[in-house]
Amino acid sequence: MTKSNKLTVIFSLLIIAIGVVAVTVWLRSLPQDLTLRFHPYVGDKPLVLHDQTYKNPGGKGNFSIRDFQLFISNIVVGYSSSSIREQDSYHLVRFDGDTTFDQIIIPEVKIQNLESLSLGIGVDPKANGTIMFSGDLDPNSRMAWNWQVGYKFLLLEGMLTVQNEQQPLVYHIGFDESYTELNFDLSNEEISNDGVIDFKIDLLRLFQINSSHLNELTNQQSSEAIKYIDMSELSHVKFSPDDVRIIAKGFHDFISIL
Amino acid sequence: MRIAKIVVALLVILIAATLYILPNKKPDTHLVEFTAPFVFGRFTIPENNPLTQESVLLGRRLFYDPLLSSNNQVSCATCHKQALAFTDGLKTSVGVSGVPLAFNAMSLVNLMWGPRHFFWDGRSSSLENQAIQPIKHVDEMGRNIDELIVVLKQDDTYTKLFKQAFGEISEQGIAKALASFQRTLISSNSRYDQYLRGEITLSSKEELGRKLFMAHPDTKVILRGGNCIDCHSQFLTSGFGTAFDGFSNNGLDNDQTLQAGLFSLTKKEVHRGLFKAPTLRNIAVTSPYMHDGRFATLKDVLAHYNGGIKRSKTLSPLIIEADNIVKTQNDHISLNLNDTEITAIIAFLHTLTDKEFLANRAFSNPFMEENNHD
Numbered sequence: 310m311t312k313s314n315k316l317t318v319i320f321s322l323l324i325i326a327i328g329v330v331a332v333t334v335w336l337r338s339l340p341q342d343l344t345l346r347f348h349p350y351v352g353d354k355p356l357v358l359h360d361q362t363y364k365n366p367g368g369k370g371n372f373s374i375r376d377f378q379l380f381i382s383n384i385v386v387g388y389s390s391s392s393i394r395e396q397d398s399y400h401l402v403r404f405d406g407d408t409t410f411d412q413i414i415i416p417e418v419k420i421q422n423l424e425s426l427s428l429g430i431g432v433d434p435k436a437n438g439t440i441m442f443s444g445d446l447d448p449n450s451r452m453a454w455n456w457q458v459g460y461k462f463l464l465l466e467g468m469l470t471v472q473n474e475q476q477p478l479v480y481h482i483g484f485d486e487s488y489t490e491l492n493f494d495l496s497n498e499e500i501s502n503d504g505v506i507d508f509k510i511d512l513l514r515l516f517q518i519n520s521s522h523l524n525e526l527t528n529q530q531s532s533e534a535i536k537y538i539d540m541s542e543l544s545h546v547k548f549s550p551d552d553v554r555i556i557a558k559g560f561h562d563f564i565s566i567l
Numbered sequence: 568m569r570i571a572k573i574v575v576a577l578l579v580i581l582i583a584a585t586l587y588i589l590p591n592k593k594p595d596t597h598l599v600e601f602t603a604p605f606v607f608g609r610f611t612i613p614e615n616n617p618l619t620q621e622s623v624l625l626g627r628r629l630f631y632d633p634l635l636s637s638n639n640q641v642s643c644a645t646c647h648k649q650a651l652a653f654t655d656g657l658k659t660s661v662g663v664s665g666v667p668l669a670f671n672a673m674s675l676v677n678l679m680w681g682p683r684h685f686f687w688d689g690r691s692s693s694l695e696n697q698a699i700q701p702i703k704h705v706d707e708m709g710r711n712i713d714e715l716i717v718v719l720k721q722d723d724t725y726t727k728l729f730k731q732a733f734g735e736i737s738e739q740g741i742a743k744a745l746a747s748f749q750r751t752l753i754s755s756n757s758r759y760d761q762y763l764r765g766e767i768t769l770s771s772k773e774e775l776g777r778k779l780f781m782a783h784p785d786t787k788v789i790l791r792g793g794n795c796i797d798c799h800s801q802f803l804t805s806g807f808g809t810a811f812d813g814f815s816n817n818g819l820d821n822d823q824t825l826q827a828g829l830f831s832l833t834k835k836e837v838h839r840g841l842f843k844a845p846t847l848r849n850i851a852v853t854s855p856y857m858h859d860g861r862f863a864t865l866k867d868v869l870a871h872y873n874g875g876i877k878r879s880k881t882l883s884p885l886i887i888e889a890d891n892i893v894k895t896q897n898d899h900i901s902l903n904l905n906d907t908e909i910t911a912i913i914a915f916l917h918t919l920t921d922k923e924f925l926a927n928r929a930f931s932n933p934f935m936e937e938n939n940h941d
Contacts, residue, residue, distance in 0.1 A: 404685055405810065447609075448608070449606075449607070453800070459806075466884050466885065544888075547783055549785060
């Protein structure tokens with residue numbers, strides 16, 4: 310190979326490389342599907358419905374989960390100077406499918422320069438007070454109580470076993486005041502080319518007595534050992550406002566970026 | 568000569584095209600106009616089976632025709648009688664073989680809403696698929712479909728009706744027509760519907776029953792409830808439509824006698840003993856109750872939930888947990904409703920009877936009409 314031939318090959322390769330980079334950058338700037346992928350956990354262990362048991366975090370015995378569903382709503386993606394709100398943004402996230410996760414796909418989002426994302430756990434008071442069908446909101450669904458009470462924001466059902474004694478676990482958490490908005494800073498997050506953001510949903514957060522959110526509010530040391538509720542003492546939460554508040558407090562820490 | 572050849576060629580093409588197009592020509596059909604309360608929610612009709620007047624007309628005739636059975640004596644309507652909200656009053660139905668079937672005949676109402684899985688064990692995922700199963704089933708109608716098609720083709724009325732609806736007679740057409748007719752069976756004028764529309768008020772007893780129906784009990788806030796809403800949606804009163812949310816183990820059997828239920832479809836152990844939560848519309852006329860018709864009266868049904876629950880590994884935790892008195896032990900499962908509350912819930916269930924639906928002539932036997940005209 311002559312020197313000029315070599316130069317031609319190198320030059321060509323360089324052109325191709327630049328082309329590939331340019332196309333990649335151009336593709337990334339095009340709107341694409343943004344996927345919010347939710348992975349359920351119990352502490353640091355992945356949640357497996359039915360078969361897997363987990364330690365009662367604040368007491369004796371082990372528990373298993375039969376059903377876990379929650380509403381994620383009002384998703385807003387933010388850029389440096391603008392934000393986009395998803396239409397009819399009510400998603401039922403549930404974990405009884407064939408995958409270990411559930412996901413929400415928001416079409417036509419510019420992934421590049423995405424700086425923030427916010428979402429609500431539950432159903433905002435306006436929608437919770439109506440019987441309209443919007444997104445996954447359906448007053449004839451399992452997540453609906455009745456039109457006078459509104460929706461369950463979170464449904465968690467299972468069984469606690471303490472010394473061969475079985476105790477049903479029923480957490481149906483609703484009420485307007487439980488609706489919780491979470492904000493995620495994405496400015497330092499690397500979003501993969503396929504537009505997927507992975508989130509962890511940690512069930513144990515619902516049973517924390519001292520949440521990190523409260524720690525922030527009271528300027529306590531967050532390194533303080535986390536205390537948990539004994540599930541046998543609070544095995545069902547439905548309409549008692551005080552109990553609902555105890556569980557819903559955990560919504561502030563419920564979802565984090567993996 | 569050349570012109571003649573061209574003319575002949577064109578004629579041949581024209582005749583061939585006509586012969587091809589005529590049988591393949593889509594019939595000129597007309598969509599059914601219908602109304603349903605918006606609280607029933609969204610519904611879907613399969614794209615390949617639009618709800619047409621022609622299809623419904625054909626489906627209604629097929630539904631009432633004993634020609635669909637091997638002994639020409641059993642029609643769909645044998646086990647699905649309109650006056651009984653399309654049930655048959657039997658514990659479990661009996662078809663051509665005379666052998667009692669495994670299941671109680673399900674009411675056919677508001678089928679465009681609620682669970683997308685049909686039969687008590689959810690084994691069919693579309694109305695079209697469901698409609699054909701009893702025809703083929705050896706104990707139900709025991710009809711060979713190919714033979715049925717031959718018989719239908721010999722009948723001028725069916726030849727005409729199929730031509731108008733689909734073009735030709737086929738298994739698919741039979742299924743589509745039966746599904747279409749069943750989709751028109753909408754019940755939305757019960758006293759409960761009238762109450763929801765603000766046209767009437769319920770009696771104090773019915774209103775107590777309604778409140779109990781719609782509530783999961785919570786002793787912590789002294790909320791008494793019948794817990795019906797945990798499986799039967801507030802407006803449709805059917806099982807829930809999403810995934811398998813409309814299926815439940817409601818404590819009929821213990822582990823030793825637990826039947827397959829939804830397990831027969833999914834092969835998942837966690838689905839053993841789960842059956843479809845049926846619609847409660849017209850429930851007062853659809854006795855006996857449960858998938859095997861084991862309870863003769865609504866009182867028996869309420870007695871089951873009020874102390875008759877049997878424990879098994881897939882029993883719903885909602886049923887174990889639901890109690891109107893503070894639970895001191897988990898051995899005896901009961902709602903612990905009092906007699907007044909039980910009577911009230913039954914009174915509310917009677918408000919779900921839709922007399923207009925039960926007598927609607929659009930759903931009745933078309934052969935009777937024809938005979939009356941003769």
